[in-house]
Amino acid sequence: MTNRNEKELSLEQREELLGALKDRFEKNMHRHKGLEWAKVQAKLEDNPDKMWSLNEMEITGGEPDVVDHDDQKDEYIFYDCSAESPNGRRSVCYDREALESRKKNKPENNVMDMAAAMGIELLSEEQYRALQELENFDKKTSSWVRTPSDIRKLGGAIFCDFRYGHVFVYHNGADSYYAARGFRGSLRV
Incomplete structure (x- = not known):
């Protein structure tokens, strides 16, 4: 589990999170038609603080996934996509x-x-x-x-x-x- 006092994930935590996000991305292409996982992953790897936040979303049951891309700002938009309100x-x-x-x-x-x-x-x-x-x-x-x-x-x-x-x-x-x-x-x- 993340050390919530440090907003940085270990290499193992990053790899585990990226694996979960990639799997969810590929299983739910209807949420982000036309977007490519490789570009999302590159953006994530350049933003470790955002990966920490996504991990917090994940460990509290949010099941974050990409739902849009802001072309003007070149930002991917993640929402909690758990079937029910995040349990945590x-x-x-x-x-x-x-x-x-x-x-x-x-x-x-x-x-x-x-x-x-x-x-x-x-x-x-x-x-x-x-x-x-x-x-x-x-x-x-x-x-x-x-x-x-x-x-x-x-x-x-x-x-x-x-x-x-x-x-x-x-x-x-x-x-x-x-x-x-x-x-x-x-x-x-």
Whole structure:
């Protein structure tokens, strides 16, 4: 497992991660039509800090995969592509303010701090909907998404899931947390 105090992977960890990412890339070509693994791998090898973040996504159950390429910035875009919300990132409230506002039964962590510590961005509602265009995710779970500031100022936060053939967007108090709700992230490399 990664030493979370050092944001650098050992050679063995890098090779293991690259193997898992390559395997997932090749098995899910519908997520990244027209992209070549060799170019993705070269970009990853030039960005060890991004590999560390991808490893954090991997070890928390996110199953990151390439979902797009930004031609202008020459960046590959990875999203968590696990069938359900990443298991290692569930039972968390939305942000630190929400966590600190809980008087009883506080969760261990919050989405925004976890994402920042991992070096990833929380998916927006738009990104979540784009992910669902590739295939259907969160059929049994739900995922917090980046909440607009006007909703957050009122104490709320939003989350999404896929039910009945549709993406649904809901709201909860930002301090709520559930065993079946986590979050999905993105990373640009």
